[in-house]
Amino acid sequence: MSILLVRNVQSNILRYHNRKYARFVFISFDKIAKATAVKDWVGTILKDFQITSEATGLKDYKNFKKKKPNNGRILSLHFSAKGFRKMGFKKTDDGLPKDSAFWEGMEARGPSLNDPDKKNWEPDYKKNMEAMVLIADDSISVIEDTMSALDKSLHEKKIGEIIFYENAISKKNDSNHNIEQFGYRDGLTQPVFWNKERLLQDKWNLVLDNNRGGSYLVFRKLEQNVKLFNEKVKAMSKQIQLPESYVGARVIGRYKDGVHLEDGSYPPVKNPDPKRPTNFDEDPDGMKCPFHSHSRKMHAATYDEKQRMIVRRGVTYDDRIDKKDPEPEKGVGLLFLCYQASIENQFETLQSKWANNPDYPQKHTGIDPLIGQTDNITKRPARRVGYNTAKESLQLNGTVTLKGGAYFYAPGIPFLKDIKSYPRKDNFNSGYNIGSVGFGILSSFSSVNGNSGGFNY
Ligand code: HEM
Numbered sequence: 222m223s224i225l226l227v228r229n230v231q232s233n234i235l236r237y238h239n240r241k242y243a244r245f246v247f248i249s250f251d252k253i254a255k256a257t258a259v260k261d262w263v264g265t266i267l268k269d270f271q272i273t274s275e276a277t278g279l280k281d282y283k284n285f286k287k288k289k290p291n292n293g294r295i296l297s298l299h300f301s302a303k304g305f306r307k308m309g310f311k312k313t314d315d316g317l318p319k320d321s322a323f324w325e326g327m328e329a330r331g332p333s334l335n336d337p338d339k340k341n342w343e344p345d346y347k348k349n350m351e352a353m354v355l356i357a358d359d360s361i362s363v364i365e366d367t368m369s370a371l372d373k374s375l376h377e378k379k380i381g382e383i384i385f386y387e388n389a390i391s392k393k394n395d396s397n398h399n400i401e402q403f404g405y406r407d408g409l410t411q412p413v414f415w416n417k418e419r420l421l422q423d424k425w426n427l428v429l430d431n432n433r434g435g436s437y438l439v440f441r442k443l444e445q446n447v448k449l450f451n452e453k454v455k456a457m458s459k460q461i462q463l464p465e466s467y468v469g470a471r472v473i474g475r476y477k478d479g480v481h482l483e484d485g486s487y488p489p490v491k492n493p494d495p496k497r498p499t500n501f502d503e504d505p506d507g508m509k510c511p512f513h514s515h516s517r518k519m520h521a522a523t524y525d526e527k528q529r530m531i532v533r534r535g536v537t538y539d540d541r542i543d544k545k546d547p548e549p550e551k552g553v554g555l556l557f558l559c560y561q562a563s564i565e566n567q568f569e570t571l572q573s574k575w576a577n578n579p580d581y582p583q584k585h586t587g588i589d590p591l592i593g594q595t596d597n598i599t600k601r602p603a604r605r606v607g608y609n610t611a612k613e614s615l616q617l618n619g620t621v622t623l624k625g626g627a628y629f630y631a632p633g634i635p636f637l638k639d640i641k642s643y644p645r646k647d648n649f650n651s652g653y654n655i656g657s658v659g660f661g662i663l664s665s666f667s668s669v670n671g672n673s674g675g676f677n678y
Pocket residue numbers: 401402403405406407408409410443444445473475499515516517519520521531554555557568571572576591592621
């Protein structure tokens with residue numbers, strides 16, 4: 222039963238793939254390509270390229286525990302709504318995913334997220350993104366070879382082309398932990414979908430589309446201006462006479478090494494553990510970790526908020542020409558990726574109702590310092606930055622900029638296998654009727670990418 226379940230879900234959704242290199246390959250189908258030809262091509266991908274499922278994730282975990290290498294190349298296939306339309310599908314069709322945000326697309330939903338105008342996006346992201354293939358491996362040549370073969374399969378069948386790709390690089394700190402471009406440890410707080418004893422299927426509703434074993438993916442290229450971020454933090458540190466590390470921690474909610482702000486200062490606890498689950502019960506007034514910090518703004522504390530948790534699979538990118546520049550102003554950032562069961566209830570709620578809302582979680586909190594988007598400076602109320610000091614406002618606008626993105630869907634593997642039979646009435650009795658499982662109380666949500674969880678099968 223468990224094997225059947227994990228075999229139905231594409232990889233990197235329930236567990237981070239943890240490969241050294243990853244490439245996101247964006248595909249546009251030929252205008253004259255027929256729906257049946259695109260569906261045939263999906264068959265080719267399944268047969269010749271082997272789409273990896275979460276069964277690989279389970280095996281990886283076992284190998285990880287035994288200090289053995291992982292199970293090789295990962296490949297997963299995603300479609301945008303444009304791609305689905307190309308295959309002749311529409312939202313109202315039987316057996317198709319129903320999320321409205323997905324069918325409308327990121328560009329159309331942009332105004333409700335306060336996103337910058339698409340005319341300011343990178344030219345590649347203005348192209349017709351219809352499919353996206355994730356290829357990941359520990360060897361870059363495996364990725365290159367796979368992409369060439371993919372390109373060949375599109376040309377041979379005359380159905381489309383690769384329009385561009387993004388390379389992910391895992392930026393690490395001295396302790397070999399994943400960090401984002403401002404230098405902070407990232408990927409710490411995540412929902413967990415299996416633990417040592419069992420698959421936590423009751424939580425899978427967070428990430429898997431009801432009944433289909435598929436998941437929605439939000440992809441956003443977020444450029445980070447490291448120089449500007451450091452300058453602003455430095456200036457504030459001088460102004461309020463408190464260490465830069467502390468000012469930065471009040472922006473993120475954690476220190477660079479991931480230690481929770483409320484564990485690391487005034488007074489520091491012994492042996493603070495970055496992996497401990499976030500819990501603000503001891504800090505109800507935000508005196509230790511301010512409400513405006515990114516981690517606190519984005520933290521799901523209540524039962525209702527926990528239903529909105531996303532699975533973050535973001536990775537850093539580095540397109541700099543001068544790779545030695547320690548404080549780049551552009552060319553570096555985060556390829557923000559998150560999987561979820563509903564884009565509207567999860568990512569869009571986090572972005573528009575939490576990050577962009579100056580009155581969340583408390584009145585006059587201010588928008589999220591990193592990702593809050595507003596065209597109105599008065600929506601950035603003065604925030605406390607220093608300990609017990611009022612009104613110093615650290616304006617971080619311009620440090621993170623959306624350069625493009627799209628909404629995708631990673632179908633369940635049975636759907637891909639049977640794609641030619643869709644649209645059709647779903648009759649999922651093959652053991653992955655996840656929709657019938659209730660949420661239950663969601664607990665133990667904290668994990669570190671690739672290093673936690675466990676399972677028996
Ligand atoms: C360049 C952009 C971003 C940077 C540099 C960034 C950085 C970070 C860092 C350093 C953490 C703390 C470590 C951790 O818990 O994993 C974090 C947590 C988090 N971020 Fe971001 N992030 C970015 C964009 C986003 C976006 C776009 C969203 C969603 C709309 C988001 C949602 C979250 C969530 C849900 C958490 C966990 C909060 C918690 O419960 O503790 N982040 N981020």
